[in-house]
Amino acid sequence: MKSEPVDLLVIGGGVNGTGIARDAAGRGLSVLLAERGDLAGATSSAATKLIHGGLRYLEHYEFRLVREALGEREVLMKMAPHIIWPLRFVLPHHPGLRPAWMIRIGLFLYDHLAGRQTLPGSVGVSLDKTDPRGTPLKDEFKRGFEYSDCWVDDSRLVVLNAMDARRMGAQVFTRTAVTAAKREGDLWHVTLTDQYTGASRDVTARGIVNAGGPWVRETLTGAFSQTPKNGVRLIKGSHIVTRKLFDGDHCYIFQNADNRIIFAIPYERDFTLIGTTDIQLDKLDGPPQISPEETDYLLSAASEYFRQPVTREQIVWAYAGVRPLYDDGDSDPSAITRDYVLDLDPGKPMLLSIYGGKLTTYRRLSEHAMQKIAPFYPQLGPSWSGGRPLPGGDLNAASFAEFVAGLQRDYPALDAAWLTRLAHRHGSAMRTILGDAKSMADLGESFGGGLYAREVDYLMRHEWAREADDVLWRRTKCGLWATAAERERLAQWMAQHKPNMEQP
Template identity: 80%
Template sequence: MHSDPVDLLIIGGGVNGTGIARDAAGRGLSVLLAERGDLAGATSSASTKLIHGGLRYLEHYEFRLVRESLGERETLMRMAPHIIWPLRFVLPHHPGLRPAWMIRIGLFLYDHLAGRVTLPGSTGIDFTKGDLRGAPLKPDFRRGFEYSDCWVDDARLVVLNAMGARDLGATVLTRTAVTAARRDGGLWQATLTDQRSGASRMVAARGIVNAGGPWVRDTLTGAFAQTPKNAVRLIKGSHIVTRRLFDGDHCYIFQNADGRIIFAIPYEHDFTLIGTTDLQLDRLDGPPRITPEETEYLLSAASEYFRQPVTRDAIVWSYAGVRPLYDDGDSDPSAITRDYVLDLDTDPQGGLPLLSIYGGKLTTYRRLSEHAIEKIAPFYPQLGRPWSGGRPLPGGDLDGRTFAAFVAGLQQRHPGLDATWLDRLARRHGAASTEIIGTATAMADLGEHFGGGLYECEVGYLMRREWALEADDVLWRRTKCGLWASAADRERLAAWMARHRVNEGQEE
């Protein structure tokens, strides 16, 4: 633990907190990040898992946000080609909803608001001519549109940013809450409390970033004893995961009669992800969970389009997250801005910054991080220049190869290992896959199998290098192997991790 003051203490280990930590550490600041639970333990692992401009945001005239988001797609694909890849979105035209001319105009703007380098533009589709993209749909849908955006493993994006920050000298502590903070003696004095042992310790910092997500206001009122100046709208988004509903690598975007849209996305090879809902919450009482009404809403919305109705017995998993949107006063949860607001508070002499992050979206986390550092730059004259978009995230440096070429090389070098397993491992770890594989030449060399393609060698790596402490950290955030694991598998994994916990996951 630091004995000297750190330049920046960051509260929150979601995508914004870890993104800011990476950016700040890369500009020469000493950084300490404290996350009271697991990295990506809340909102950042409960998204629809898209890197996208937000086609429907155009209806609300959020042109700056859409332009910034579209520009970030290309940057993020270069930074993390193993966890971010292009996806084609099929939008069936519903005659009773948005007219075709409106959709065409929206897609034209979407294609041209930011320069496309690698992604193809939008096109029209005639489903009546045997197009396979129309095969799963009801025959009422005779035409549609297709455009490009990207898929991302959201939780891994967070972990990779935390790893990138650590590689640049930052300290990352999980299961550690900031329980008190005050300005004293020309520094912030903060109390860190271990959430497992209850032990507390003091750290000093020259500045603090409050990236508490849905708890940004709670952090201000609790640890800082401040009255927040800004309001947050807590919007719950729920998803269901079903058995695979259609063939192909494309996803569908469906318009609903209430003006909202949902996605149906290929998920982990064997499944389909359907979401999301928009339900306003008055407060957060424990982990968010999908309600029966939300489940029925998603099933009904998907069944409006799919030839084969989607029923409850097809559901294999569900999850919910809470988006902490900046309260812009709009009464419609779907219309509330997804843009972000950065609120800077200083002491009476204009020093000791406290920057609180309101709102934001997964796609723009890197630009938010840059803007956050710009906001506090006057307090750090030694600060380096912006850099974060020009360096790959851990595992993303594939030596100039495409991801497909990288996987093909893995399979050639390791013919005794299952090709599907190698592909999935590479999708999680990219170039770091070689460290996990080590000297293994056969599947038996990978150690104990915990189900779903999860082996001892990977779990050990996740504990040593990625702060994994509990079975859920591995099954649902570092991987999605929980989709296949049985109750017995989960118990064996938890017991194995308890026996092999190294430094309790607090590698710095």
């Protein structure tokens, strides 16, 4: 580790922390990011996997946030076309809930609040039972609406931002907690503690960004011994993943009688993702888990629309995350603002704390964070982050499909469906992973779900993967298919093949 002071120390390896590290490194600052667990180990891997404007936020008059998010959809699609792509969402009209005219107005605003360039606009649709969009639904849902948003692999979005930050000189340390921080003169003196060995080391920094997510306040009260002036509302959102419920690549957005909505989204080709809930927590007591009541809620909400009831027996996986929303005083968890607040400590050296935020707006949040800290860094370069692809996003092809077709020509003996799945994870980095492989056997040991040793080695060397869950549930979703024995074998293999991590 470098002994001289870094310009900026970023606490937190979620989407906001890695986005800020990437932006700052690209503007010429020396950056160190410390994450006490794995990258995207909490909130940023527990989303509904959408890059979206937030249609329902219009009801709460969040026009600035929706406009910013809608504008970011097109920017992010260009930055990472392998992990972000368009989806069409079908909204069946429920006669007993929001009237059709209200939905039309909302979709008109959704289409026109920001400069939509490539995504198609909203239309009314007939949910005829011969149409794939209407076939899975109950007979009473005869019409509806269809509009555009985007899919994202949330965990990979975080990892790619960290990789790009490192590519521009940032130091990224996972399983490393900030356990103490104090101001001395013009510098922060910070203690970093390895979460495996317990070993501590001291670094200095000219400024700190606290992007601790749900632990942003605990970071201030703990390592900094400060009393936070802003509050955080901890809102748990849970999802279930079921066996595939419908054919087609469209998604559904369902209105509920409680004025909330849930999504049903095709997931990893064999499954359907259903979520989310909004449950307020008083505090964090260990990793969040879906409750039986939340499971019942999601099953009931989906079964209100699907012709075939969705049952517990169809669930193959469930996950929960905690959204650290800025406390705006609203008593309804669904109405609390999803906008972000950047709190600049008036003391010196600089300390900026991040409250709230969404996957979709992480890059704009990062730009606004740079604006906040600019007075402390006269050398800070101009805004740049939207014009450069994330790692793997430089496909050198007209489309993702064309890129995959090129891979299939170059690797004819490898399974075509598997190549497509891997390309969605790694984009142009595919060729680094595949190398001179002539057959599936050349990829090394199989750990189930299409996961092979050659990819695992890459994830360990280049993407900070250190434990089996890092690979199975964050860098990939192969855990959905892997057996218990395969998961155990992967953990053993990783313990036996620990590489030296890539660092700048």
